Each structure stands twice: as C-alpha cells, then as structure tokens.
Amino acid sequence: RKPGISPLASPPTMLVARCIPPNLVRLALVAVFALYPAVADADGGDRDVDTVADPGEGPSAAADASVGGGSAEAEVESFGGGVDAAGASSGGGVLRMQLKKVNRPVRDAELQSMKLSLVTALGVTSLGAQGLVEAVELKNNDNLGYSGDIELGTPGQTVSVLFNTGSANLWVARKAALAPESKHAHFDSSRSSTFVGTKDAFRVEYASGRVKGFFCHDRVVIGGLVLPKFTFAEASDLSGLDNFEEHDYDGILGLGFEALAEGGVPTVMGRLWKSGQLAVPVFAFFLGDRVPGEIVFGGVAPEHYVGDFHFVPLSSRSFWTVELDQVGLEGVGVLSSPKHAIVGSGNSLLMGPADEVKSLVYYMGAMEIQGLWVIMCDSDVPTLSFRLGGKDFPLERDDLVVAKVDDWCILGIMADADNTPPQTWILGGVFMRKYYVQFDWGKERIGIALAKQTGKDNFV
Numbered sequence: 001r002k003p004g005i006s007p008l009a010s011p012p013t014m015l016v017a018r019c020i021p022p023n024l025v026r027l028a029l030v031a032v033f034a035l036y037p038a039v040a041d042a043d044g045g046d047r048d049v050d051t052v053a054d055p056g057e058g059p060s061a062a063a064d065a066s067v068g069g070g071s072a073e074a075e076v077e078s079f080g081g082g083v084d085a086a087g088a089s090s091g092g093g094v095l096r097m098q099l100k101k102v103n104r105p106v107r108d109a110e111l112q113s114m115k116l117s118l119v120t121a122l123g124v125t126s127l128g129a130q131g132l133v134e135a136v137e138l139k140n141n142d143n144l145g146y147s148g149d150i151e152l153g154t155p156g157q158t159v160s161v162l163f164n165t166g167s168a169n170l171w172v173a174r175k176a177a178l179a180p181e182s183k184h185a186h187f188d189s190s191r192s193s194t195f196v197g198t199k200d201a202f203r204v205e206y207a208s209g210r211v212k213g214f215f216c217h218d219r220v221v222i223g224g225l226v227l228p229k230f231t232f233a234e235a236s237d238l239s240g241l242d243n244f245e246e247h248d249y250d251g252i253l254g255l256g257f258e259a260l261a262e263g264g265v266p267t268v269m270g271r272l273w274k275s276g277q278l279a280v281p282v283f284a285f286f287l288g289d290r291v292p293g294e295i296v297f298g299g300v301a302p303e304h305y306v307g308d309f310h311f312v313p314l315s316s317r318s319f320w321t322v323e324l325d326q327v328g329l330e331g332v333g334v335l336s337s338p339k340h341a342i343v344g345s346g347n348s349l350l351m352g353p354a355d356e357v358k359s360l361v362y363y364m365g366a367m368e369i370q371g372l373w374v375i376m377c378d379s380d381v382p383t384l385s386f387r388l389g390g391k392d393f394p395l396e397r398d399d400l401v402v403a404k405v406d407d408w409c410i411l412g413i414m415a416d417a418d419n420t421p422p423q424t425w426i427l428g429g430v431f432m433r434k435y436y437v438q439f440d441w442g443k444e445r446i447g448i449a450l451a452k453q454t455g456k457d458n459f460v
Contacts, residue, residue: 132224136296138292138295143348145429147160148295152220153193154193154218155191157187159172162253163253163345164254165255165344165439166260166319166344166345168259169232169263170230172186173185174236177237184250189216198215198216198217200263204262209242212235216233217230218230225277231266255345282439285436300438305449310389311389311447312388313445314445317444324386325389327356327386329360329364329382331382332382335356339424341426342427343439347428348402349402350430352416354416365381373414377408381397386427395431399434412430434451435450
C-alpha cells in the first residue's frame with residue numbers, strides 16, 4: 001500500500017531466457033498465455049456494475065467516507081490525470097462504521113486494520129465506506145514476466161501468482177503437483193483452519209498445456225484486501241503445462257470477466273467489488289523496465305504515469321478486448337486493419353496474425369532465427385503504432401527490443417498462436433511497459449496513459 005495512490009473520479013504469456021539461435025547465446029521464449037473462445041456474458045454472481053456512480057459526476061458522487069480524511073459523511077473527490085472518482089453507498093442490511101474525523105488519509109494503517117478485521121471476522125458484504133486502494137509489488141523477471149505475492153488460508157501462506165487479464169480463475173500448485181526439488185512454493189491445505197475442500201474438478205487449457213485439480217474454498221488476501229471463503233483451485237497436475245519449473249510464479253490469478261471463469265465460479269475482481277472493499281472497480285498495472293512493477297486495486301498510482309488517460313470501451317465482456325482501428329509503420333503507412341486488440345498482462349510480447357507479423361518485420365529489416373525476429377542493434381527500426389479509440393500509441397525501437405546478445409537485438413513480436421481469436425493483436429508486456437493501463441471493470445473500458453519509467457524522459 002503506497003501513499004499517493006489515487007482511487008478513480010491488462011497462462012499468460014511468460015518468457016524464459018535461454019539460447020536458441022546458433023550465433024546467439026541460446027534464447028527460448030516459452031509462451032504460456034491463456035486465451036479462450038468467447039462465450040456469452042454471464043454475471044456469475046458479481047456485483048451489478050450499474051450501481052457505480054458516473055465518472056462525470058466527480059465531486060458530487062456520494063460516499064460514506066472522504067478520501068483524504070474528514071467526517072464519516074463526505075463526498076468523493078476527483079483525482080487528476082483524467083481519472084475519475086466514483087463510489088456508491090451500501091444499502092440496508094450492511095454493517096456501517098461511524099468514523100471519527102481525523103487528519104489522516106483513509107489509507108492510514110489503523111483505519112485499514114479496522115476495516116480488514118471487520119471483513120475477516122464478520123464476513124461483511126460491504127464496508128459502507130469509500131473503500132480501499134491497495135498496491136501489490138510485482139517482481140520483474142528480466143522484463144519477461146511479472147508476479148506478485150498473495151496469501152491463502154489461515155494462517156496465511158504466501159505464494160507468488162501471475163496476475164493475468166486473459167483468464168478468470170485463481171489456481172495455485174499443491175505439493176503433490178511439484179517435483180521434490182522444485183523451487184516453487186505451494187499451498188498446504190492441512191495447515192489452514194479455514195480450508196474447505198470439494199470434489200469438483202478443475203481444468204483449464206493454455207496454449208502451452210493444461211492444468212488440472214480440484215476447487216476449494218478458503219481465505220485469500222491480496223495486499224490488504226481479504227476474500228473469506230473464496231473459491232479457487234488446488235492444482236494437483238501440472239504435467240501438461242510446459243516449462244512450469246522455469247517460471248517464477250506458483251499459480252495464476254485471473255482478472256478477466258466471469259464469462260472466462262472455468263466452472264462458473266466467482267471472479268476475484270467481481271468478489272472484491274461486491275465486498276465493498278474497493279474505492280472503485282478498477283485495477284491498474286505498472287510494468288517496470290528492469291525494475292519491479294506494481295498492480296493497484298481500487299484506483300491508479302499517479303506516480304507511475306504522466307498526462308491524461310485515453311479511454312477505449314470494451315467490445316465484449318470476456319477478455320479485455322477493444323476495437324483496433326489500424327496498425328501502422330512509420331514510412332510505410334497502414335499495414336493492416338485488424339478488428340480487435342486484447343490488452344493482456346499475461347503476455348510478454350506483441351502477438352498478431354502471422355501474415356501481418358511477417359509483413360511488419362520485413363519492413364523492419366528483421367530476420368527470423370528459429371522463431372525469433374532479430375535485428376542488428378545499430379540498425380534503424382521504424383516506429384510501430386496501434387490506433388485505439390482514434391488515438392495512435394507508438395512503440396519505438398527501444399520499446400520493441402526485449403533482449404540483446406552481442407550485436408543482435410531480439411524484437412518482442414511474434415505470430416499468434418492457434419487459439420488466438422482471428423484478426424486480433426495481443427498487446428502484452430511490450431505495450432504495457434510503455435503505457436500505464438487501468439482496467440475499468442465497472443465501466444467496461446480501459447484507460448491508457450504514458451508510463452513514467454525510472455531513468456527515462458517522459459514528454460506529453
């Protein structure tokens with residue numbers, strides 16, 4: 001949890017460094033991203049998002065507590081940078097707290113502790129207050145993957161998960177699924193006093209293989225956010241998942257919509273919003289460049305972006321998919337007009353239709369070496385841009401390079417996998433390092449702003 005984070009007014013593709021090209025040190029890009037066929041929308045028991053106040057209301061959106069301290073009855077304020085503040089008070093049958101006016105922000109440790117104690121001990125469905133804004137640090141695996149810690153069970157057991165916008169289930173490995181010499185942490189249900197097992201089978205398919213196990217119910221803690229009796233899966237069989245031991249995460253926490261949830265179980269974001277713990281139904285990613293990243297629940301972190309957000313509505317409530325106006329290349333023009341783009345935190349690269357990728361790298365002067373597109377590091381590369389919601393988002397050469405070996409630079413661009421929806425680009429880590437992305441669950445849109453990277457000049 002960090003001061004300065006504002007409430008509001010993207011398996012997963014992971015890459016593991018190894019060598020492949022004969023003239024380079026061997027580099028293996030292991031893709032394990034989660035993409036599923038689109039299915040009909042379903043509420044899955046998640047909170048009715050229509051109860052969210054309109055962002056345009058700004059200071060007039062009523063809430064039960066102020067953001068910056070003050071009486072228990074105040075108004076939510078708008079925070080800058082094109083970010084909205086919105087909140088709705090809870091209805092009858094909800095435990096409410098009268099808060100004494102203090103000259104401290106609502107994120108003060110004492111107040112947070114009080115709220116979390118209520119959530120855990122009483123299992124309240126809503127706090128009836130303005131809500132929390134929580135940050136979780138993401139470990140950076142050489143810019144090829146990001147994972148963060150959560151706790152499961154009582155007392156809490158720490159495991160590292162990949163926060164993946166391309167799926168909607170939470171699963172973690174159990175000991176039986178791991179090799180004796182495994183470096184991974186696992187969830188030991190026998191050590192949790194709140195664990196409830198089931199015989200309901202869990203199975204999820206990724207491009208790199210499958211994960212199998214059984215659903216269970218237990219306490220989940222994400223930063224300072226608590227979900228008692230949450231339904232997730234213990235993975236008992238990871239043999240079908242390629243190269244799991246090479247990854248830094250012990251499981252995957254899906255942040256997609258309920259339509260993607262295997263077994264029709266509630267989603268993490270749906271339950272967090274329904275519980276009343278979040279200031280607004282939004283989460284946001286900062287993917288650090290060679291430094292740790294961060295995911296924020298309930299708002300955004302102004303210290304990680306510059307300028308205003310450009311909002312783009314979703315085209316469906318399953319993946320975080322938006323309309324893609326065009327793909328352009330400097331000096332060449334419009335290369336194609338695909339229909340959709342999926343902004344995905346679980347994918348480390350840019351992935352597009354095979355024919356379009358081949359045209360793109362041809363004009364960039366790249367050569368293919370065992371599935372990797374490489375250029376000489378001193379060569380010029382034209383700027384690549386994606387037009388979303390009528391605005392171009394450019395990526396320059398330094399943004400596109402994911403690894404350097406001697407005089408060779410490897411581009412973070414790959415042709416799509418067989419199960420990627422047609423005419424679709426996936427804008428993964430390469431895009432999300434350049435741009436700070438907020439995922440607005442309630443208003444079904446994404447907001448994009450220029451990320452503020454350490455040691456880099458940012459101008460807007």
